[in-house]
Amino acid sequence: MVLAGFAGMVDSGYVGFHSLTGLLIPCGPAGGCDQVLNSAYSHWGGVSIAWFGFIFYLAVTAAGIFGLSGFRQVLRFSLIASLAAFLVTLYLLYLQAFVLQAFCDYCLISALLVFVILGAHLALRPRNRTPESA
Amino acid sequence: MPKASSSQKQRSGSRDKTRGRKKPSIAKPLAVLAAVVVVALGAAFYLQRSANDQAPSTPAASSHNTHSPISPEGWSKGNSLAKAVLVEFVDFQCGACAAASSRVANIARKHGAELKVVFKHQPMQRAHGNAMIAAQAAEAAGLQFKFWEMHDLLLQRQHEWAKVPDAQSLFLRYAAELRLNLARFRRDLWSAEVRNRINRDIMEGQMAQVRSVPAFFLNGKPIPNSRDEFEFEQRIVDGIRSLQ
Numbered sequence: 370m371v372l373a374g375f376a377g378m379v380d381s382g383y384v385g386f387h388s389l390t391g392l393l394i395p396c397g398p399a400g401g402c403d404q405v406l407n408s409a410y411s412h413w414g415g416v417s418i419a420w421f422g423f424i425f426y427l428a429v430t431a432a433g434i435f436g437l438s439g440f441r442q443v444l445r446f447s448l449i450a451s452l453a454a455f456l457v458t459l460y461l462l463y464l465q466a467f468v469l470q471a472f473c474d475y476c477l478i479s480a481l482l483v484f485v486i487l488g489a490h491l492a493l494r495p496r497n498r499t500p501e502s503a
Numbered sequence: 504m505p506k507a508s509s510s511q512k513q514r515s516g517s518r519d520k521t522r523g524r525k526k527p528s529i530a531k532p533l534a535v536l537a538a539v540v541v542v543a544l545g546a547a548f549y550l551q552r553s554a555n556d557q558a559p560s561t562p563a564a565s566s567h568n569t570h571s572p573i574s575p576e577g578w579s580k581g582n583s584l585a586k587a588v589l590v591e592f593v594d595f596q597c598g599a600c601a602a603a604s605s606r607v608a609n610i611a612r613k614h615g616a617e618l619k620v621v622f623k624h625q626p627m628q629r630a631h632g633n634a635m636i637a638a639q640a641a642e643a644a645g646l647q648f649k650f651w652e653m654h655d656l657l658l659q660r661q662h663e664w665a666k667v668p669d670a671q672s673l674f675l676r677y678a679a680e681l682r683l684n685l686a687r688f689r690r691d692l693w694s695a696e697v698r699n700r701i702n703r704d705i706m707e708g709q710m711a712q713v714r715s716v717p718a719f720f721l722n723g724k725p726i727p728n729s730r731d732e733f734e735f736e737q738r739i740v741d742g743i744r745s746l747q
Contacts, residue, residue, distance in 0.1 A: 371539070375539055375543055378539075378540065379543050379546045381547075382543060382544055385547070386548055386551040388629070389629075401693070430536065430540070431536050434536045435532045435536075438528075438531060440527060440532070468668065468669070469669070
């Protein structure tokens with residue numbers, strides 16, 4: 370979870386810094402980065418959504434590190450955040466597939482990381498209870 | 504009853520264990536988190552910077568005057584051999600740019616023999632969501648020798664595409680109106696060549712400290728924009744005379 374959060378911070382930070390420079394971003398095999406990242410859906414309130422993603426990954430990384438250090442209750446909050454991020458990710462994937470008809474590699478990486486983070490939360494959940502009941 | 508009392512004992516026993524357990528410290532995870540965030544931001548910033556550095560520089564970019572970051576290369580109007588060069592940095596989605604473009608066109612028409620007008624892209628993406636794709640459309644049309652035609656269409660019909668979520672379909676319609684090869688236009692719109700041309704202009708604008716659009720430079724020196732066409736023209740005429 371911490372690793373996925375770290376990767377997410379690098380990914381979203383990269384896109385975020387690019388949005389600040391105003392330069393076009395280099396794009397990989399998906400080829401639709403500019404189309405997606407310069408679309409009307411790419412900013413919320415004038416702020417690139419990459420920075421909102423960065424805040425989410427920061428929160429997840431923080432929850433992971435604090436969870437490993439014994440503050441297990443924070444994982445409950447990051448689970449809620451991950452569920453919200455999952456829904457936002459589905460919406461963004463829908464926009465890419467059906468509205469913009471273009472995919473951005475950085476967004477796909479981010480979507481994958483959100484799935485991994487949510488999966489990790491769900492997988493870790495029963496184990497969180499085990500030490501309490503033992 | 505005995506059962507209940509034994510469970511009470513168990514509960515109080517576990518409470519004792521909890522009390523005995525060392526409370527985790529907040530300082531260590533906080534320090535680790537701070538380090539992880541710094542490394543992540545550093546990596547993102549480094550990757551972004553190295554991606555910029557990889558953007559190819561062209562002879563046009565490298566051969567320009569060392570005293571001014573503004574090169575006289577780009578889409579141009581007027582006399583290409585003229586000593587006086589007016590460079591304009593434009594965002595296709597900015598209202599002031601659309602207004603200024605007609606003033607510049609009039610001046611280019613009147614003083615075309617002694618003036619070269621050079622166009623540079625400066626899309627303000629944070630404020631204008633469709634500015635970048637509009638710049639791409641103009642460049643893609645330019646690859647089929649219709650830059651100025653697309654330039655005029657984009658500025659004249661700014662209200663039509665500025666706020667739409669899917670500007671690309673409108674630009675394809677404009678391309679059809681200009682009788683461009685649509686398959687090629689669609690391909691060029693997102694091509695690396697177009698991307699590099701626009702990036703080069705943006706970087707040039709950043710080096711010249713262009714903070715707002717439209718921005719004008721006469722012979723490498725910034726000149727203020729004016730809504731008064733006569734006043735603006737006078738500044739340019741003065742610039743042309745100073746070179747004679």
